[in-house]
Amino acid sequence: MENKKAIELIDKILKNLDKSGINTDKLIEDLKELRTYALEQQVPLVVKVLRLTYEHIQETESFMIPILDDEPIEEDGEVEANEEVAPVESLKYVIALMKNLNNKGNVADLKEYRDLLNSY
DSSP states (O other): OOOHHHHHHHHHHHHHHHHHSOOHHHHHHHHHHHHHHHHHTTOHHHHHHHHHHHHHHHHHSSOOSOOOOSSOEEETTEEEOOSOOOHHHHHHHHHHHTTOTTOHHHHHHHHHHHHHHHHO
């Protein structure tokens, strides 16, 4: 995202995840605030991923979506995610992807997370 306050909030979220892990109340609050910036900038993919992310965290009190492999294995046309679940690392990766939406790889990974969150 290009909004300076959004980038600062992303950095704050990442720092808090390092410090205290998935602290659901504050984290959900920050994700909702970040979503307002995405709405202002009209970035529907980020808006959707953020909503699905905080709903998932509210439901599971963690982030159960595994981090994506660098080189996904395609099996019958479906991309497989890394089965190891490291909630904080995976969530940090999703949030960090939002810093640079000009990178096509970041956008592709966000779409993959959107699909994984939808099917969880």
